Structures are given as structure tokens and as C-alpha cells.
Amino acid sequence: MDPENSAPSSSSSATTGDKKKPVTIITIGMAGAGKSTFVQRLNSYLHSQDPPSPPYILNLDPAATFVPYEPNIDIRDTVNYQEVMKQYNLGPNGGILTALNLFTTKFDQVLNLVEQRANSVDYVILDTPGQIEIFTWSASGAIITDAIASSLPAVVAYIIDTPRTTAPATFMSNMLYACSILYKTKLPFILVFNKTDVQPHNFALEWMNDFEEFQAALATHSGSTDSEGEPTYMNSLMNSMSLVLDEFYKNLKAVGVSSYTGAGFKEFLEAVEASRDEYENAYLPELERAKAQREKSLQDVKADSMNRFMKDLTIDREKNPGSALADRWDPEEEEEYDDGDDLDVVDRSEERGPEQYVDVTRARRHDTEDINWPRPG
Numbered sequence: 001m002d003p004e005n006s007a008p009s010s011s012s013s014a015t016t017g018d019k020k021k022p023v024t025i026i027t028i029g030m031a032g033a034g035k036s037t038f039v040q041r042l043n044s045y046l047h048s049q050d051p052p053s054p055p056y057i058l059n060l061d062p063a064a065t066f067v068p069y070e071p072n073i074d075i076r077d078t079v080n081y082q083e084v085m086k087q088y089n090l091g092p093n094g095g096i097l098t099a100l101n102l103f104t105t106k107f108d109q110v111l112n113l114v115e116q117r118a119n120s121v122d123y124v125i126l127d128t129p130g131q132i133e134i135f136t137w138s139a140s141g142a143i144i145t146d147a148i149a150s151s152l153p154a155v156v157a158y159i160i161d162t163p164r165t166t167a168p169a170t171f172m173s174n175m176l177y178a179c180s181i182l183y184k185t186k187l188p189f190i191l192v193f194n195k196t197d198v199q200p201h202n203f204a205l206e207w208m209n210d211f212e213e214f215q216a217a218l219a220t221h222s223g224s225t226d227s228e229g230e231p232t233y234m235n236s237l238m239n240s241m242s243l244v245l246d247e248f249y250k251n252l253k254a255v256g257v258s259s260y261t262g263a264g265f266k267e268f269l270e271a272v273e274a275s276r277d278e279y280e281n282a283y284l285p286e287l288e289r290a291k292a293q294r295e296k297s298l299q300d301v302k303a304d305s306m307n308r309f310m311k312d313l314t315i316d317r318e319k320n321p322g323s324a325l326a327d328r329w330d331p332e333e334e335e336e337y338d339d340g341d342d343l344d345v346v347d348r349s350e351e352r353g354p355e356q357y358v359d360v361t362r363a364r365r366h367d368t369e370d371i372n373w374p375r376p377g
């Protein structure tokens with residue numbers, strides 16, 4: 001085994017019987033930052049390990065025309081995004097969001113498939129839709145992230161287009177976005193400066209480690225002073241923001257990679273392994289505390305509703321004794337409940353015949369030829 005070119009040792013414990021759970025790497029990034037290319041390179045890097053450590057990959061981008069790797073689960077096998085656009089009369093972004101919403105309703109199946117592989121894989125990788133906000137600011141994105149993170153260690157890999165981030169204002173906007181995702185997911189977070197073959201990421205590390213460096217860069221950048229030589233409003237704002245972000249940087253790991261050459265992937269996997277500890281020591285206890293709190297408040301709400309219901313029922317029966325007598329449960333009248341179990345998520349790694357291909361949109365349409373899907377209000 002080549003120690004210089006090997007993934008951190010989570011795979012080695014697989015043979016000892018006490019194998020660690022796989023880590024889920026959630027790749028998020030602005031359109032064109034290189035998420036899919038990054039996933040492809042990570043996939044080939046893990047395959048090239050000794051022993052190979054093939055990851056389990058999920059593509060969550062319903063609108064991807066081409067993915068440069070072979071995903072184990074592909075949202076496009078379950079939901080036809082073009083069909084969703086037609087059925088709901090939506091534009092491309094609404095179509096992607098609705099397709100993701102539909103897929104999320106079946107995410108329990110995805111979790112089952114992932115859990116079945118938990119003993120044989122070290123990494124689960126999620127590739128997310130190109131339009132970042134569709135995943136980071138939607139209920140579906142939050143549900144998927146929470147569902148994954150509550151069953152497996154998880155880390156966010158925030159992919160940054162390094163050559164496009166060299167201007168201080170762009171850098172700051174990107175960091176503020178990253179900051180908002182960190183505070184939303186609360187998961188361990190790795191800033192991945194991609195495309196370092198074109199632009200090394202040293203400048204970014206310098207700006208992150210020393211805010212005075214960043215302020216100096218800001219001051220020399222064009223448009224930083226007005227016609228009287230005073231700092232512009234934007235310049236002063238960014239100066240103050242850089243102080244705020246200084247705190248944020250302390251909670252982050254940053255690595256530079258090239259998805260073209262494969263440089264930096266060893267360091268990336270080391271950061272992932274460190275994030276596993278962070279997940280276990282910081283995220284998990286917080287998750288369990290929040291879960292206990294939620295269960296308690298749910299119990300309180302249930303008890304309160306039941307009390308009020310029983311009180312209303314007593315009053316009703318007193319007022320209408322006749323109706324109360326007629327109000328009896330008849331098991332014969334029970335309607336069969338269709339929970340839509342016939343709509344399946346497909347694991348491409350398992351052999352499948354054409355009959356297993358299920359398209360949510362088409363399945364619905366064929367079943368109910370005359371019924372259109374409800375349109376969002």
C-alpha cells in the first residue's frame with residue numbers, strides 16, 4: 001500500500017469487525033464550481049486506493065444532462081424533471097425543485113439502500129443540483145441533509161471556483177454564502193478550493209488566516225475609494241464583515257484541490273476523517289439533545305390536543321345524544337389506504353430489469369389518466 005497516496009484508515013478497520021460507519025460527503029457549490037467533476041475525481045481516487053474503496057454515489061440533480069461518473073442512485077431514474085415541468089406548468093428552476101420534492105418523499109427508500117451498504121463502503125457521496133439555492137434553501141434539501149446526518153456521519157464539502165474568487169468582493173460573497181450554509185446545516189464543513197491547477201489557493205488561505213491581509217487587498221482593489229479618496233460604503237462594509245468572518249474561519253477546514261489533476265485529494269480525505277470526529281463529538285450530541293427536546297414538545301402537544309378533543313367530545317355528546325348513538329365505527333367501511341409503495345427508488349448497482357424502472361410522474365399519469373397533479377397554490 002502506498003502511504004503517500006492512500007485514503008485515511010477508515011477502510012482498514014473494515015476487516016477488524018468494528019468497521020466505522022461510512023462518512024457522507026455532501027457536495028454543495030455554485031453552478032460551475034466543479035461539483036460533478038470533483039465527485040468524478042473523488043470516485044476515481046477512491047477506486048485507485050490499495051485496497052480500492054469504491055464509494056456509494058447519489059446524484060440528486062434531476063436536470064443533469066451528463067454526469068461524469070456512474071451513480072449508484074440517480075434521481076433521474078425516479079423522477080422525470082421535464083415531465084414535472086409540463087405537468088405542473090413550471091419553469092426550469094421550479095421543475096428541479098418540484099422533482100427534488102417528489103424524490104424526497106421517497107427518501108426513506110434511499111436511506112434503506114444506503115444503510116444496506118454501510119458495512120461495505122467507507123464513503124457515501126451526494127452530488128447536488130447545479131443551482132445551489134435549490135438544495136440549500138429548500139425544505140427538501142434540509143430534509144435530505146437531516147435524514148442523512150441523523151443516520152450517518154456527514155460533512156459538507158463546499159466547492160469553490162478558485163479562479164473566479166480572486167477579487168476580494170467575490171471572495172467575501174462566497175464566504176458569506178458558505179457561512180449561511182454552515183449555520184443552516186450545523187454540520188462539519190470543508191471549504192474545497194477547486195481548480196487549483198489554474199489558480200493556486202494560497203491567496204485565500206492568507207486572507208482567511210489574517211484579516212489585515214484581506215483588508216489590504218480590499219484597499220488596493222479598484223473602486224475601494226470614492227472621488228474624494230474616502231473608503232466607499234461597500235469598502236467599509238466589507239472591512240467590518242471581514243472581522244465577523246474571522247470567527248467563522250476558525251470553525252472551518254480549507255483544502256485546495258484540482259479535480260483535473262487529482263492534486264489535494266489526499267488532504268481532502270484527511271479533512272473528511274477529522275470531520276468525522278467533529279461530527280461525533282459536536283454534531284451528534286447536539287442532534288440527540290434536539291431530538292429529545294422535539295419528542296418532548298411533540299408529546300406535550302399530543303397530550304394537549306387529546307385533552308381538548310376529549311373535552312369537545314363530551315360536550316358534543318351531551319348536546320346530541322342521537323348522533324352519538326349513530327356514531328359507531330364500521331370496519332366494513334374502511335377504505336384501503338394506498339401509501340404509494342409501488343413507486344421505487346432504484347439502486348443501479350443491483351441488476352434490474354426494465355419493469356423496475358419507475359418514473360413517478362409517468363406512473364401517476366398512467367394510473368389516473370384524467371387526473372392532473374395538483375398545482376402549487
Ligand SMILES: Nc1nc2c(ncn2[C@@H]2O[C@H](COP(=O)(O)OP(=O)(O)OP(=O)(O)O)[C@@H](O)[C@H]2O)c(=O)[nH]1
Binds near residue numbers: 257260
Ligand atoms: N481547470 C479546471 N477545470 C475544472 C476543474 N473542475 C471542474 N472544472 C471545469 O469546470 C466546469 C464546471 O464543472 P462541473 O463539474 O460541470 O461543475 P458543476 O458545479 O457540477 O456544474 P453545475 O452542475 O452546472 O452546477 C467544467 O468545464 C469542468 O471541466 C478543475 O479542477 N480544474
